[in-house]
Amino acid sequence: MSIHNFIYHRATRLLFGEGQIAAIADEIPADARLMITYGGGSIKRNGVLDQVHAALAGRFYVEFGGIEPNPSYETLMQAVALARAEQIDFILAVGGGSVVDGTKFIAGALRYAGDAWDILARRERLVFDAVPFGCVLTLPATGSEFNAGAVISRRSTGDKLDFHSPNVIPQFSVLDPATTYSLPERQVSNGVVDAFVHTTEQYLTYPVDAKVQDRFAEGLLLTLIEDGPRALSEPDDYAVRANLMWAATMALGGTIGAGVPQDWATHMIGHELTAMHGIDHAQSLAVVLPSLLRHQRQAKHAKLLQYAGRVWGITAGTEDERIEAGIRATEQFFERMRMPTRLSGYGLDGSSIPAVIAKLEEHGMTALGERRGIRLEDCAAILDGAR
Ligand code: NZQ
Ligand code: ZN
DSSP, X not given: OOXXXXXXXXXXXXXXXXXXXXXXXXXXXXXOOXXXXXXXXXXXXXXXXHHHHHHTTTOOEEEEOOOOSSOBHHHHHHHHHHHHHTTOOEEEEEESHHHHHHHHHHHHHHTOOSOTTHHHHTOSOOOOOOOOEEEEEOSOSSOGGGSSEEEEEETTTTEEEEEEOGGGSOSEEEEXXXXXXXXXXXXXXXXXXXXXXXXXXXXXXXXXXXHHHHHHHHXXXXXXXXXXXXXXXXXXXXXXXXXXXXXHHHHTSSTTTTTSOOOOHHXXXXXXHHHHHOOOHHHHXXXXXXXXXXXXXXXTHHHHHHHHHHTTOOOSSOHHHHHHHHHHHHHHHHHHTTOOOSGGGXXXXXXXXXXXXXXXXXXXXXXXXXXXOBOHHHHHHHHHTTO
């Protein structure tokens, strides 16, 4: 096995470092009819919106706030209506992954002729044009600031679905680690765990002798293990915030996933848990991943051994013992990030597992994982193992 063929292209200009928000005017056409999108108001409290206003002094813009965590289709369609009325031709997303994802949907929906829900529901690429946009990221986690994906929820139907299009890659993204000082502890944990699982989804599969991707992934995991807990214990340390921000962007920016098999079953199962029970995205991953790794330990045997040795330094014991010790170390890391790794940690007793499986089936998620070998009955067993 060797690295699969791939095309590698990144179109986003990244402006990394403290003070970079001041440079956004250079990234946005001077005559743009701009819409600024944001979430529930954290950017007003931490001064980020003031910095954006200062950078855009004299420019035309309207604002749309209120994009919620796990952004809802219902709210985003209100933004689409405002943007149409104002003839918006550029968008600036200011916030976490939910605001960036929501903005991707708005940007695509504005140039989509049919029913915008199809973009998510039809599970095929429908977005071939989008309003250009950039972002000021305030929560390192999703990698949305540097990728082509977005995840949108529809509250009325309990759906949480992703879509992908090269037309919704941001034109630019500002990564200012200082914007993350104001994050509540829970969102720091969410970001670290999400970036960790993005890495494992592209690394813990089967070997294709991809040395650069593997060692880059291991470097990201080691960085998250080293600096994730430090962001909780030393929240004012800029160097820690900077390393976490860059790690999260790189974890789902396309580099470690180029030419290697990818899993994503943990994410697909996790999305259903979030849609049904409202637990945070990263919390759902912390519940599913360890159980999934145990369930898939034969299929992932070689990479799990490599992971235990190179990431956790586990070299003693039989192969099975080393694999279990690596999975156990993963759980303990999530717990050090103050995130429970069992359904029971979120007040769930497992009685909704059949309903979660029914939603996976409804969404066509019937053959998951890097070999499409994770069937609905396997998902049920994985969730059962995570009670
Ligand atoms: O809404 P505001 O008031 O801004 O508060 C947010 C929100 O309550 C707050 N926050 C963000 N930056 C802050 C801050 N609070 C204080 N200081 C700051 N600097 O944090 C809360 C959570 O924000 P959210 O954007 O929801 O978090 P995250 O970045 O973790 O995004 C999660 C969403 O991204 C999707 C998830 O499914 C979920 O919907 N994902 C997107 C992916 C992608 N596009 O590639 C991949 C991921 O796997 C993930 O599925
Ligand atoms: Zn994720």
